[in-house]
Amino acid sequence: MTHRRKATSAAFYACAVAAALVLTACSDSGSAPAPTPELGPAELALLTRSGGQALDEARLFHAETELIAACMTAKGFPYRVDAFAPATGSYEEREIGLDTRRREGYGLYARFSAERARKTADTDGPTNDQYVARLPAGEADAYLRALRGTPGDLREIRFGAGSTVTFSAVGCEADSRRRLFGDLDGWAAAMHIPQNLDASLTDQVTRAPRYTAALRDWRTCMREKGHPYPTPEEASERLSAEFRNRGATEELRRREIAVAVGDGECAARLHIPSTVLSLRKQYAASLPVADKSRLHKVAEIWSRAVARARAVSPTVRSHSTTDG
DSSP states (O other): OOOOSOOOOOSOOOHHHHHHTTOOTTOOSOOOOOOOOOOOHHHHHHHHTOTTHHHHHHHHHHHHHHHHHHHHHHTTOOOOOOOOOOOOSOHHHHHHOHHHHHHHTTSHHHHHOHHHHHHIIIIISOHHHHHHHTSOHHHHHHHHHHHHOOGGGEEEEEOSTTOEEEEESSSHHHHHHHHHHSSHHHHHHHHHHHHHHHHTTHHHHHHSHHHHHHHHHHHHHHHHTTOOOSSHHHHHHHHHHHHHHHOSOHHHHHHHHHHHHHHHHHHHHHTHHHHHHHHHHHHHTTSOHHHHHHHHHHHHHHHHHHHHHHHHOHHHHHHHHHHO
């Protein structure tokens, strides 16, 4: 419950990205940095994926797929654009995802079930991936070259020790990202710098008295439901170990769903996502000046990208008129 995004290194970022952001954090010129304003609502929303961030992410994703589809069509290939379906509900409802928990638990049964894995690969995966999987090898290669270029077109940016982002600089995917974010460095920064900075706050959040008190109450709530786990992470990890040892049985699937739903119901009752969000925003004030500068610049890149998404996508543009 303390962290939603993939935890990557929160170390200082590569000079390549900093240069793309026109920042001086990686420079040794000795010049004094300009004063950095405090983080405002836009920066905090981007950092914590709160406020209107979920809708903006959906807007950008949909606009990107529409741009990819137009590019692929021009090259003679089909590319399906799924319906625009932004997340609904309150911040807490989205974070907890009770409906998903009732269907899938923590997602462990699907992960450990070989039958489910085959079904997902054949019928439940992204529509365009299914299409490519059915093509003869030569046609699939041509399709993927149009979409993502070749292995020789890959770029890599380091985001600290042991953490890298690899992406293609050629193809319809790369072109769509340039259209929205200005360039690929801006896209990579917007996608990864906020989550790295957010991850760097986790230790402070989990040591905070408000969080430890909420976690004690969560344990009590879970014991009352018959699920005596010390933390949500431990609940998922123990169930995962059972799946590894016993296989994906129906009994384990039912128990996984029961534990995951109980976890979510306790979190909702105690408003744990709101507590964590409040603490992340509070501790964001302690980020180093260089990191605040990065976040300000990334927020500007993000804002321009969302504006471009509204401009290039009729679907996004029509939806945005009703929700601000």
